[in-house]
Amino acid sequence: MDRVVADTATAGPAVVRLARVLGAADLPAALAVCAQDPVAAVLASSRLEIAAVAGLAAAGGQVWGWPAVGPLQAVCWAGANLVPVVPASLGDDAAEAVEAFARTARGQGRRSSSIVGESGAALALWASLERHWPRAREIRAHQPSLAIARDPDVEPDPRVRLSRPEELNIVLPACVAMFTEEVGYSPVAGGGTAYRERVRSLVAEGRSYVRLAAGTPGDPYRRVSPLVEFKAELGAVAQGVAQVQGVWVDPAVRGTGLSEGGMAAVVADARRRVAPVVSLYVNGFNVRALRAYRRVGFEQVGTFATVLF
Numbered sequence: 001m002d003r004v005v006a007d008t009a010t011a012g013p014a015v016v017r018l019a020r021v022l023g024a025a026d027l028p029a030a031l032a033v034c035a036q037d038p039v040a041a042v043l044a045s046s047r048l049e050i051a052a053v054a055g056l057a058a059a060g061g062q063v064w065g066w067p068a069v070g071p072l073q074a075v076c077w078a079g080a081n082l083v084p085v086v087p088a089s090l091g092d093d094a095a096e097a098v099e100a101f102a103r104t105a106r107g108q109g110r111r112s113s114s115i116v117g118e119s120g121a122a123l124a125l126w127a128s129l130e131r132h133w134p135r136a137r138e139i140r141a142h143q144p145s146l147a148i149a150r151d152p153d154v155e156p157d158p159r160v161r162l163s164r165p166e167e168l169n170i171v172l173p174a175c176v177a178m179f180t181e182e183v184g185y186s187p188v189a190g191g192g193t194a195y196r197e198r199v200r201s202l203v204a205e206g207r208s209y210v211r212l213a214a215g216t217p218g219d220p221y222r223r224v225s226p227l228v229e230f231k232a233e234l235g236a237v238a239q240g241v242a243q244v245q246g247v248w249v250d251p252a253v254r255g256t257g258l259s260e261g262g263m264a265a266v267v268a269d270a271r272r273r274v275a276p277v278v279s280l281y282v283n284g285f286n287v288r289a290l291r292a293y294r295r296v297g298f299e300q301v302g303t304f305a306t307v308l309f
Contacts, residue, residue, distance in 0.1 A: 017066065017067035017068065017069070017096060017100060018066075018067070018068045018100050018103065018104075019064045019065060019066040019067070019068060019076070019097075019100040019101050019103070019104045020064065020065055020068040021062050021063075021064055021104075022062075022063045022064065022065045022072075022075070023056075024051070024052075024055070024056065026063070026065060026072065027048055027051055027052045027063075028052075029065075029071070029072045030048055030063055030065060030072060030075045031045055031048050031049070031052070031239070032072075033072055033073065033074060033075050033085060033087065034048065034075065034085055034238070034239060035239055036087045036089065037085075037087060037088070037118075037302075038238070038239040038240060038241045038277070039145060039147050039241050039243075039277065039279045039301055039302065040085070040117070040118045040145065040301075040302050040304075041085045041117075041238075041239075042236045042237075042238050042239065042241045042243045042279065043077070043081065043083045043116065043117065043236050043243070044063075044075065044076075044077035044083040044085050044117070045085075045238035045239050046236035046237055046238040046243075047059045047060070047061060047063075047077050047079060047083075048063060048075075048077070048238070049238045049239075051063070059079070060079045060080065061077060061078050061079025061080070062077075062078045062079070063075055063076070063077055063078070064076045064078060064101055064104050066096075066097040066100045066101065067097075067100070068100075073087070073090055073093070073097065074086045074087065074090060074094070074097035074101075076101040076104075076125075078104075078105070078108075078111070078112065079112065080112060080113055080114075081112055081113065081114050081115070081116050082105065082112040082114070082115045082116070082125070083115075083116055083117045084097075084098060084101055084115075084117050084118075084121040084122060084125050085117065085118075085121070086098060086118070086120075086121040094120070094121070094124075095124065098121055098124045098125050098128065099128055101125060102125055102128030102129050105125070105129055105133075106128075106129065106132045106133075109133075110129075110133045110134060110309065112309070113308070113309055114306055114307060114308050114309060115129075115305075115306070115307040116304065116305070116306045116307070117304060117305070118145075118302060118303070118304060118305075119141065119142070119143070119302075119303040119304055119305035122304070122305040122306070122307065123139075123141060123305050123307075126139070126307045133309075134309060136307050136308060136309060137184070137308045137309055138184070138307075138308040139305070139306075139307050139308070140283055140305060140306045140307075140308070141305050142283075142284035142303060142305070143281045143282060143283055143284060143303065143304040143305060143306060144281065144282060144284055144290065144300045144302075144303055144304075145279065145280075145281045145300065145301055145302040145303060145304050146279060146280055146281065146282065146293055146294075146298035146299060146300055146301065147241075147277055147278065147279040147280075147298065147299065147301045148267055148277070148278050148279075148296070148297045148298045148299065149271075149276055149277045149278075150297065151267075151268065151271075151297075152263070152264035152267045152268060152296045152297050153264075153295065153296060153297040154260050154261060154264045154295060154296055154297075155261065155264060156261060156264040156265035156267075156268045156269075157211060157230070157258070157261030157262050157264065157265045158265075159211045159212075160209055160210070160211045160230060160261070160262045160265035160266065161209065161210065161211075161265075162206055162208065162209060162210075162269075163202075163203045163208035163209065163210045163231075164203070165200075165203055165204060167203070167210070167212075168196075168199065168200055168203055170210075170212070170228060171199060171203060171208060171210055171228060171231060172196060172199050173228075174210075174228035174231050174248060174250075175195075175199050175231070175233075175246060175248075176188055176192075176195075177248065178231070178246050178247075178248035179195075179246070181248075183308065184308075202233045202234070202235075206273070207233055207234035207235075207237070207274075208231070208232075208233050208234075209230075209231060209232045209233070209262070209265065209266050209269070210228055210230070210231045211228070211229045211230040211231070211258065211262055212227065212228060212229065213227040213228075213229050213250075227250060227252075228248075228250060229249065229250045229253050229258060230248070230249050230250070230258045230259065230262040231246065231247075231248050232244050232245070232246055232247045232248070232262065232263070232266050233245050233246045234266075234270055234274060237274055237275055240275050240276055240277055241275055241277045241278075241279055242270045242271075242274045242275040242277070242278050242279070243278075243279045243280060243281075244263070244266060244270075244278060244279070244280040245280070247259065247262075247263065247280070247289070249262070259289070259292045260292050260295050260296055263292065263293065263296045264296050266278070267296060267297070279301075280293065280298070281304040
């Protein structure tokens with residue numbers, strides 16, 4: 001609901017429009033907000049689409065809407081990640097929407113492992129929470145958001161294919177290595193049951209890609225358990241967008257062009273089977289990765305930011 005507070009600048013009352021926790025009946029309107037920029041909102045809309053089918057509990061979080069009264073103009077997914085979706089069309093009202101989400105987050109306390117999304121909204125949300133939440137472990141303020149909606153510019157690697165359920169024990173160590181390298185800690189340090197289930201579900205849903213090293217005669221390790229040379233997942237899919245996450249190349253074969261051909265294979269298959277637009281976001285300091293993605297045909301369409309806890 002709205003509440004009236006004193007506006008010290010004008011010595012008169014000012015209306016502060018609060019956010020509210022949304023229910024199942026609000027999900028179509030929340031998805032309509034996300035549809036204004038499906039690439040920027042895919043992390044939130046992918047959870048909302050799950051909620052629309054299986055319920056908010058199954059989606060693993062809450063969704064907040066702004067304003068609390070009247071048509072929704074902005075939303076924020078609050079689960080493992082805190083993902084604000086504040087359309088550019090809000091203009092000057094964007095700051096009020098972010099502040100409303102920050103009030104809700106402060107009231108609940110930190111439950112998410114990161115804040116992630118379009119850089120303006122994500123960083124503004126953190127600015128309002130910084131004095132109230134524990135110190136951030138890392139802030140990645142510049143992460144180009146890239147997308148492609150056509151055939152790739154390089155030839156897809158024919159050895160990149162969907163992972164198979166029986167390969168879970170081969171794929172999982174590569175996923176752990178990628179996560180540890182990217183985030184700075186192991187996702188299985190405390191047992192890893194949830195992370196293993198996440199990888200298993202991506203494999204089962206046809207959203208995990210892998211290139212395995214060819215078996216080498218005389219090398220029993222490779223013959224028994226092939227090395228993963230390249231892997232990637234479609235980590236979020238919604239509203240005609242498939243977001244690639246977890247791209248990783250074995251350090252032993254980096255610099256050999258596997259990422260370009262591998263990503264081309266992912267783009268070609270994802271556009272054929274899953275969604276017409278393929279997107280990803282990457283750290284701005286990762287010049288090598290940016291160069292590889294642009295060779296494939298990705299173009300920058302925005303900028304993300306991530307605050308890690």
